[in-house]
Amino acid sequence: MKGNILVIEDEQEMCDLLAAGLSRRNFTVTSYTSGREGLAAVDINTTDVVLADINIPDMNGLDICSEIVTHMRDIPVVIMTAFGSMDTAISAIRAGAYDFVTKPLDMDILALALERAAKYRGLQRTVKLLSQEVGQPQKFDNIIGQSSVMEELFSQLNRIVDSDASLLITGESGSGKEVVARAVHHQSQRGARPLIAINCAAMPAQLLESELFGHTKGAFTSASQATKGLFLEADGGTLFLDEVGEIPLELQPKLLRALEERKVRPIGGSAERAFNVRIIAATNRDLESAVEDGFFREDLFYRLNVIHMHLPPLRARGGDILLLANHFIKQFSKRQDKAVTGISEPAAEKLLNYPWPGNVRELRNAMEHAVALTLYDKIVVDDLPEKIRVADQEHFLLSSKDPSELITLEEMERRYIMYVLENTQGNRTLAARIMGVDRKTLYRKLQRYKED
Numbered sequence: 001m002k003g004n005i006l007v008i009e010d011e012q013e014m015c016d017l018l019a020a021g022l023s024r025r026n027f028t029v030t031s032y033t034s035g036r037e038g039l040a041a042v043d044i045n046t047t048d049v050v051l052a053d054i055n056i057p058d059m060n061g062l063d064i065c066s067e068i069v070t071h072m073r074d075i076p077v078v079i080m081t082a083f084g085s086m087d088t089a090i091s092a093i094r095a096g097a098y099d100f101v102t103k104p105l106d107m108d109i110l111a112l113a114l115e116r117a118a119k120y121r122g123l124q125r126t127v128k129l130l131s132q133e134v135g136q137p138q139k140f141d142n143i144i145g146q147s148s149v150m151e152e153l154f155s156q157l158n159r160i161v162d163s164d165a166s167l168l169i170t171g172e173s174g175s176g177k178e179v180v181a182r183a184v185h186h187q188s189q190r191g192a193r194p195l196i197a198i199n200c201a202a203m204p205a206q207l208l209e210s211e212l213f214g215h216t217k218g219a220f221t222s223a224s225q226a227t228k229g230l231f232l233e234a235d236g237g238t239l240f241l242d243e244v245g246e247i248p249l250e251l252q253p254k255l256l257r258a259l260e261e262r263k264v265r266p267i268g269g270s271a272e273r274a275f276n277v278r279i280i281a282a283t284n285r286d287l288e289s290a291v292e293d294g295f296f297r298e299d300l301f302y303r304l305n306v307i308h309m310h311l312p313p314l315r316a317r318g319g320d321i322l323l324l325a326n327h328f329i330k331q332f333s334k335r336q337d338k339a340v341t342g343i344s345e346p347a348a349e350k351l352l353n354y355p356w357p358g359n360v361r362e363l364r365n366a367m368e369h370a371v372a373l374t375l376y377d378k379i380v381v382d383d384l385p386e387k388i389r390v391a392d393q394e395h396f397l398l399s400s401k402d403p404s405e406l407i408t409l410e411e412m413e414r415r416y417i418m419y420v421l422e423n424t425q426g427n428r429t430l431a432a433r434i435m436g437v438d439r440k441t442l443y444r445k446l447q448r449y450k451e452d
Contacts, residue, residue: 002111003048003118007031008038008064009080010056018051021107027114035059044072049098049117051110054081054088062095069096074124076117080105120345126319127348141183143176144327147320149312153180160307161187166259168244168304169282171311172425174361177282178242180311185238190278193237196230201246209251213258214266223268231264234277244304245285245296256300279304286427288439310430314356314363321351324360328367329379340371343379350381354388414449417442 005027009015015031022029032038035056042050050068054061065077076098081088089100098120099113140154160167161184169177178197185195198211206220214229230239241247247255258264259279263272281304290296314321325343333340343351347370356362370383381389417435424430432442 001028002026002115003121004028004030004046005114005118006038006042006047006050008035008050008052008056008061009033010035010053014053018105022111022114025107025111027111035061035064039064039067042068042072042075044075047075048121049114050075050077051114052077052079054079054092062091065092065095065097074121076120078110078113078117123345123348123352127322127343127345141187143179143183144324145317145320146323147317149316150320153309153311156309157184157187160184160309162189163307164278165306166279166281166304167307167309168287169280169309169311170287170427171282171284172313172357172359173284174359175284175311175313176360177284177311178240179360180309181238181240181242181280181282184280185240185278188238188278190237194234195238195240196234197240197242198230199242201243205248205251208247209254210267212255213264214269216266216268218268220267226266228273229264229266231258231275231277232273235275237277239277239279241279241281241304243283244281245283245287245290247296249295249297252297252300256297256303259300259303284425284427286429289428292443314359318352321356321363322348324363325351325367325379328364329371332368332371336371338371338374339377340374340379341377344376344381347379347381347384350384350388350391354391413445417445417449 002025005022007015007018007029009018009031010033012033015033019029019031030041032041035052035058038050038052039059050064052061052064056064061079061081065079068075068077073096077096078099078101079092079095079097080101080103081092082103092100098117101110101113140157143150143154143157145151145153157180167181167184169180171177181197182195185191198208200208203211210220210223210227210229212230214227214232215223217223217226261272262276263274265272287296287301287305291298291301314324322343325348329340329342351363351366358365366385366388367379369385370379374380374383376383417431420431420434421428424434428442428446429439432439435442
């Protein structure tokens with residue numbers, strides 16, 4: 001159903017007409033011919049929209065609107081009138097009406113106005129609920145989320161937290177892979193021991209080898225003193241290999257050997273030293289594709305991928321967007337000493353409709369930007385970065401009634417595959433999962449496109 005509509009209209013025939021027309025359009029309708037009775041029946045918990053006529057004998061529609069705005073401001077009011085003058089419209093808006101429709105009614109236009117109002121009501125409820133939930137204990141360490149995909153993630157985390165098996169975390173850039181890695185470490189039996197993190201994409205092969213395994217004094221020109229390396233520094237704790245898919249191919253055999261034997265030999269050294277660490281690796285690359293393309297060793301992939309956890313992109317987490325936004329607003333308003341308490345409904349709608357290619361990291365930056373700019377106690381649309389303000393939801397397929405513009409089914413499939421790959425940042429494993437085909441089928445189609 002699209003919403004619960006409470007109609008206040010003094011003519012019973014019009015009430016019956018509205019009830020029949022709106023019911024066919026999936027609304028639930030309750031009607032009253034008395035303004036005072038209708039106003040008394042408005043329930044903050046069950047009424048989504050009030051549809052009131054402006055001229056009711058026992059109570060003016062504008063007065064009804066003012067009463068609801070004053071005492072139940074979350075409920076939108078749509079005013080009906082036979083007098084479509086600008087003065088009447090202005091009076092209704094000043095009284096706090098959400099929208100304004102004129103008689104004779106076009107039922108489709110009325111249904112559209114009520115649907116918009118009901119969605120606005122739902123958005124207000126969501127914003128209020130999520131604002132209240134910020135600061136409540138989260139379900140796993142400091143990870144914030146209430147959506148169904150995050151519920152599944154929390155369940156998986158609780159099952160694997162005390163395992164010593166290697167964990168591979170995949171997900172788009174900015175989706176929170178390091179946050180999850182740190183949460184797993186802190187909640188595990190190794191939590192009191194060190195968590196050592198290294199970005200495998202940030203340094204060349206020789207330097208990365210030295211950082212991981214250590215080196216002896218004089219092992220190379222700049223080795224003025226010996227270092228023991230991160231495997232040994234993390235002993236008893238966790239070693240987090242971020243961007244593991246970027247490890248140079250020539251270094252991968254040594255990393256594999258260390259993981260299999262649980263021993264490391266420093267550069268220039270002759271003796272091996274044992275270590276006791278849990279390995280957590282993370283990447284935004286499709287490692288299975290990298291294996292097939294010869295850029296990543298298959299045996300190393302299986303050694304790292306004992307337990308696999310894929311983080312959902314922010315755009316797939318629904319209301320978590322607002323939950324996280326409120327969390328960041330609270331954080332940045334305290335840091336900037338500003339009394340910002342939440343998000344306005346129009347701004348919240350913009351956040352929910354934006355695709356968030358940069359995921360949680362981008363949302364955090366956007367909220368820091370908004371808190372810095374806002375002049376109000378709530379974030380408004382104008383406070384948001386421009387690309388979020390102007391973004392429209394993208395539609396992959398555009399309808400056309402011109403037969404000359406229509407394309408073949410094969411071309412439609414090719415465009416869709418390219419579209420999914422673009423939005424999964426080239427992750428063919430994830431793309432195949434989204435499209436409901438196996439990876440081999442996807443590879444065959446991509447190879448055919450190359451040949452064509």
